[in-house]
Amino acid sequence: MKLATRIAMILLAALFFIGLTTAFERITHLPSDHFRQTRELRRRAPEPRLARYPQVLIQLGAYVMLALIGRYILRLRL
């Protein structure tokens, strides 16, 4: 199969899920006030300096921990 066909298939699949997401948004009617407040808080908060925050390491640790739980406790594997 040609590369262009593969990319087209991936994009079509993404489009299908985007359609599902739009349908989900239409039927759920999530309230928006909560987020508006959160967005305001984020806007007011100062942008932190990258070097001060090891959040990426914390996130990575969380992923690895969850993966280890999945692999060795739930025994997930191919």
Added chain:
Amino acid sequence: MRPRFILVLTLDLILLLSLCALEHVPFTGMTLHEWLGLALAALIVLHLLLSWSWIAASTRRFFAGASHRTRVNYILNLSLFGFMAAVIFSGVLSSQQAVPALASANTRWARLHDRFSDGLVALVATHLAINWDWLLAATRKILAR
């Protein structure tokens, strides 16, 4: 060692680190968060193209008597793709810096973006757990060079 193998492993590590950074908006700031999210879309297409033989074989086997384990893994990966598409799409619609022209006035998209990204964390961790043995073997192979 084949360059394709190194490319796959490097790309997977970049994807994982990018997801870690994207899950914490105050770390990157909103502008970098949005641009990194858009770049992630291209990286995911590349990741899928590099895994195409698995995708094609699993799709064929899914409808022709695949094992329970293969089917569960296939559905998990498909869900991960669906969640990723939903997160990126809702992210574009709630963009403030990168593509504000495409942003929607409907603020519910931003809330959906948060909800889908919560689900994404669980799916990425499961994806990582299922492929943990491959990741360990690949890392050992690189370190043993």
